[in-house]
Amino acid sequence: xxxxxxxxLHGRSRACPLSAAPAGGGPxxxxxxxxxxxxxxxxxxxxxxxxxxxxxxxxxxxFYRDGFRQMTVGRTLWKIIFIKLFVMFAVLKFFxxxxxxxxxxxxxxQRADYVLEQLTPSPxxxxxxxxxx
Amino acid sequence: xxxxxxxxxxxxxxxxxxxxxxxxxIFVPLTLGLxxxxxxxxxxxxxTGNEEWKRLTKFWMKLFGINFAIGVATGLILEFEFGTxxxxxxxxxxxxxxxxxxxxxIFAFFLEATFFAVMFFGWNxxxxxxxxxxxxxxxxxxxxxxVWILVANAWMQYPVGQAxxxxxxxxxxxxxxxxAFSPYAVNKFTHxxxxxxxxxxxxxxxxxxxxxxxxxxxxxxxxxIVVAATLGIFASVFTIFNGDESAYxxxxxxxxxxxxxxxxxxxxQNAGLVAFGIVNPEKKVYDTRxxxxxxxxxxxxxxxxxxxxxxxxxxxxxxxxxxxxxxxDLLGAVQKMDRGKKAVASLEAFKEARKAGDQxxxxxxxxxxxxxxxxLGYGYLQRPEEAVPPVALSFYAFHIMVGLGTxxxxxxxxxxxxxxxxxxxxxxxxxxxxTITYFLALIASQAGWVVAEVGRQPWTIQGLLPxxxxxxxxxxxxxxxxxxxxxxxxxxLLIAEISIMVKQISIGPEEN
Numbered sequence: 001x002x003x004x005x006x007x008x009l010h011g012r013s014r015a016c017p018l019s020a021a022p023a024g025g026g027p028x029x030x031x032x033x034x035x036x037x038x039x040x041x042x043x044x045x046x047x048x049x050x051x052x053x054x055x056x057x058x059x060x061x062x063f064y065r066d067g068f069r070q071m072t073v074g075r076t077l078w079k080i081i082f083i084k085l086f087v088m089f090a091v092l093k094f095f096x097x098x099x100x101x102x103x104x105x106x107x108x109x110q111r112a113d114y115v116l117e118q119l120t121p122s123p124x125x126x127x128x129x130x131x132x133x
Numbered sequence: 134x135x136x137x138x139x140x141x142x143x144x145x146x147x148x149x150x151x152x153x154x155x156x157x158x159i160f161v162p163l164t165l166g167l168x169x170x171x172x173x174x175x176x177x178x179x180x181t182g183n184e185e186w187k188r189l190t191k192f193w194m195k196l197f198g199i200n201f202a203i204g205v206a207t208g209l210i211l212e213f214e215f216g217t218x219x220x221x222x223x224x225x226x227x228x229x230x231x232x233x234x235x236x237x238x239i240f241a242f243f244l245e246a247t248f249f250a251v252m253f254f255g256w257n258x259x260x261x262x263x264x265x266x267x268x269x270x271x272x273x274x275x276x277x278x279x280v281w282i283l284v285a286n287a288w289m290q291y292p293v294g295q296a297x298x299x300x301x302x303x304x305x306x307x308x309x310x311x312x313a314f315s316p317y318a319v320n321k322f323t324h325x326x327x328x329x330x331x332x333x334x335x336x337x338x339x340x341x342x343x344x345x346x347x348x349x350x351x352x353x354x355x356x357x358i359v360v361a362a363t364l365g366i367f368a369s370v371f372t373i374f375n376g377d378e379s380a381y382x383x384x385x386x387x388x389x390x391x392x393x394x395x396x397x398x399x400x401x402q403n404a405g406l407v408a409f410g411i412v413n414p415e416k417k418v419y420d421t422r423x424x425x426x427x428x429x430x431x432x433x434x435x436x437x438x439x440x441x442x443x444x445x446x447x448x449x450x451x452x453x454x455x456x457x458x459x460x461x462d463l464l465g466a467v468q469k470m471d472r473g474k475k476a477v478a479s480l481e482a483f484k485e486a487r488k489a490g491d492q493x494x495x496x497x498x499x500x501x502x503x504x505x506x507x508x509l510g511y512g513y514l515q516r517p518e519e520a521v522p523p524v525a526l527s528f529y530a531f532h533i534m535v536g537l538g539t540x541x542x543x544x545x546x547x548x549x550x551x552x553x554x555x556x557x558x559x560x561x562x563x564x565x566x567x568t569i570t571y572f573l574a575l576i577a578s579q580a581g582w583v584v585a586e587v588g589r590q591p592w593t594i595q596g597l598l599p600x601x602x603x604x605x606x607x608x609x610x611x612x613x614x615x616x617x618x619x620x621x622x623x624x625x626l627l628i629a630e631i632s633i634m635v636k637q638i639s640i641g642p643e644e645n
Contacts, residue, residue, distance in 0.1 A: 068255025072197065074253075074639060077202035080630065084206050087622065092213065096615050099216035100605045101224055108301075115224045116304040119602065120481035 143604050145612040146218040149619065151586070153210045156623050160204025166333020166368075167197045168272035170361055173267045177260050177360070189353045191256070192642035193337065194268075197635060199255060199599055201465060203630040206409055208282075210619070221594050222603035228305045229295055229312065230285050237281035279329075280322055287318035290585070291386045292594050297506055299483050299499060304594070317386065320379045321585075325371040328578055331541055335574040336367030338548065340638055342567030347560050350641050359552050362545040369542035376538065377439060379392060383588075384440035384448070387595060388589035391440060392451045393522045394531035398424045400450035400458060405431030406439060407532070412525045418451050418518055423562045431494050433576030451524070466517035469596075473512030476505035510597040519599075522590040528584035537577035544570055 053059070070077075101111045169192055178186035215223040251259060259267075288294075295304045295309030306312060338361055341354035383390045391397075396412050397404065410429035416422045421468035437446040447461055478500035486494035496599030512522060548567070549555040557564075589595065593603035 051598075061376065063254060063258065064250060067259075070254075071515075072203075073199065073633065076633060077199060079207050080626070081202055084626065087211055088206060088213070091616070092210070097213035097217040100220035101413065104214065111224055112300070114297070115162075115221050116484055118221050118606070119302060120477065120484050120643045124607075 141609040142607055145170050145212075145609055145616055146604055146607075147600060149616045150211065151219065151321055152623075153207075153619055154582070154586075156627070157204070157207040157211065157625075158579060158582060160200055160207060162329035162332040163200045163327075164204060165195070165275050165330065166202070166328035167193065167336060168275045168333075169330060170333050170337060170364055171197055172265075172269045172272045173360055173364065174357075175265050179265045186356070188642050189356060192353070193357065194252065195637060196336075196340075196634065199634050199637075201249070203626075203634070217615075218605055218607065219593070219603050220605035222300040225303055225598065225603075226289075226594070228303050229288055229292075230304065230505060230634075232309060233284045233313070234282040237278055240557075241252065241274055241277035241281065245271055245278060247490065255418050258495070260495060275328055279325060283317045283322045283325055284313055284315075286585070287315060287321045289323075289592075289594050290589060291315055291317040292597055296599070297478055297509065299502060300487075304597075315380050320375055320382050323375045324372065324379050324581075326580065327368045329537075330368035331365060331372060331538075332571070332574040332578055333362040334368060334545070334568040335541065337361035338365070338471055338544070339571035342564040342570075343638075344569070344641070346561065346564050348558075352470060352560060353636050353642055355552060355557060358548055358557070362548045362552070363547055365545040366542055368436045368550070369538070369545060372538060373413075373509055373542075376535075380439050381442065388440075388449050388526070388588070389451065389454045389520060390522065391582075392449065392454060393524045393527040393588055394584055395436060396424055396524060396528045397436070397448060397450040398452055400447060400461065400463075402437075402447050403434045403445060404436035404448040404630060405433045405439065406435035407528075408432050409532075410528075414525055416523055416524070418455050443633065451521050455520055464513065466520035467510045469511040470514055470517060473508040473510060473514070475512070476502055476509045477512035479505065482508075488513060509595070510592060510594070510599050510602075513599050513602050514591070519591050522588050527584060527588045530580040530587065534580040534584060537573050537580075540571075541574070541577075549572055560614075 054062070068074075101114065105111045105114060173192040174186065174193060177183075178190050211612055234377060240476065248267040248270035251264065255264040255267060282409050291320075292304065294306060294308040296307050297303070298305050312318070337357050341357045344350045346356040380391065395407055398416065398418060408430040410425040410431075411427060413424055413426050416424055434444045436448050438444050440446065440448045446575065449458065449461065449463055451467065453461065453463050455466045457463055457468050472524045483495050483498035483502055486492075486498055491626075511520075518528050544567070547563055548557065551560050591601070593600050593601045
């Protein structure tokens with residue numbers, strides 16, 4: 001059954017903080033709910049109904065394509081995202097954050113041996129660390 | 134090697150991780166919390182068909198998207214730091230973290246990202262039901278992402294389901310379910326999620342309060358507040374309960390952390406909970422100075438209830454945990470260091486025997502290592518006092534978090550009360566205060582992580598790997614350089630990104 005888009009789920013007579021008019025008779029709300037739906041239903045003609053729909057991958061592609069095209073604020077955000085990712089991967093990761101073990105050792109055996117060396121003190125070493133941190 | 138360690142490098146590496154993690158955590162709780170609030174707004178729109186609810190939902194969805202986009206990739210830096218600054222740690226936990234982080238990346242992220250696009254692009258293009266489903270899936274996906282990261286962090290605090298393999302120098306997972314569903318992990322997830330809901334609710338409250346103060350978008354603001362405050366009440370109660378449960382878990386597996394954030398230097402029977410106090414910055418675990426300066430307020434016996442679920446229980450203090458307490462059957466760091474050094478010595482002997490090809494000797498030393506391996510981390514401490522984390526920072530962070538967390542439900546109740554009376558827009562004092570509550574929520578949320586991570590010191594993995602061993606052997610200058618780079622880069626990005634958010638807030642929801 002079609003329900004008008006402006007009709008609340010429960011009756012207007014029941015006091016509810018979600019309704020347009022505050023229950024306690026407070027200040028007038030800033031706008032009156034409009035009865036018109038935001039978009040009238042599209043009437044498909046007989047020809048439309050007979051025309052084959054595009055394949056699912058095509059429809060998905062168009063969905064994303066049209067979505068990105070209609071972005072406004074999102075475009076600026078995507079630019080920032082790409083700049084951030086570029087700086088992180090092309091600059092920071094490449095020049096300043098190499099994976100220490102991956103770049104210095106060629107296999108897991110060597111990496112394990114290196115870490116084991118780090119975990120076990122040198123026989124001649126002294127424990128002369130600074131007091132506290 | 135340990136003896137050539139530059140402690141300055143360790144501290145700069147810790148500082149860098151803290152900086153980048155806190156930057157990441159500016160955006161994550163809002164994503165986690167606002168995604169659920171958005172799902173409720175969207176549900177109300179679909180149930181009522183009211184275009185005002187659609188306008189409201191689209192507005193908050195836009196802000197959600199901005200926050201999400203800003204936060205994208207902030208977590209990647211942390212992964213970079215693992216490989217560069219914390220190479221030993223990264224290698225040693227690879228087997229444990231591999232599964233949770235892989236699940237997070239493959240499952241949760243794709244779920245979130247797929248439905249994210251449907252949520253934003255789907256208005257008038259997909260059915261209302263599927264569109265609503267997508268919004269709920271974004272909330273679910275965000276939380277599922279959080280699960281696996283929090284499981285990984287929980288394991289660092291309470292390393293269960295593993296066994297250290299000296300052959301590979303790795304902690305190897307023995308029981309995935311034990312890791313994924315450890316009580317520590319479950320509490321950490323529920324607490325992080327519910328507290329993030331608070332952050333989301335207060336974000337809505339703050340912006341809506343600002344609109345009401347300016348007499349703009351009044352209906353939208355009121356409706357937003359009512360739903361957010363209602364959810365906020367439930368989130369507050371849940372956060373308090375699971376926060377208490379988290380404290381109980383901490384008392385069982387990280388008693389030093391609890392002692393630090395309560396400023397409990399000497400263990401006590403019937404210990405009281407500190408409601409207010411100024412910790413003595415000069416106090417050390419081995420001296421007899423007063424733990425607090427001036428006035429301090431304790432709630433009697435409550436700490437025992439929180440820590441052990443018993444009003445009459447003994448709660449160990451930092452001194453007990455450093456030097457031991459035979460009367461209470463407590464091993465201190467002193468005793469654990471003795472066993473830990475045996476573990477390290479056995480590990481070294483195993484290494485040498487393996488190098489020499491002496492399998493029999495290697496097996497013997499391996500057996501000895503296994504006898505003491507649960508104290509491995511203590512074998513690397515130089516002094517037992519190193520087992521004490523930064524007390525002042527832990528104490529203040531905990532009390533700021535709890536104090537604000539206690540305030541938030543009162544704020545939500547006040548908003549709902551005046552909204553019910555229909556006089557909310559007239560309460561300028563409440564609305565004015567409300568505009569800053571989001572920042573208070575951020576402070577509380579960050580403070581919680583300070584408690585978790587500073588209270589964990591000196592451990593990267595509780596009791597098994599101190600930060601001094603977890604790090605890569607780099608120079609201090611290397612880490613300093615990247616620290617200042619991050620500071621500059623993130624500050625610039627934050628200014629640019631927040632300006633986008635502020636602009637959209639000032640524009641407000643789209644007009645019909």
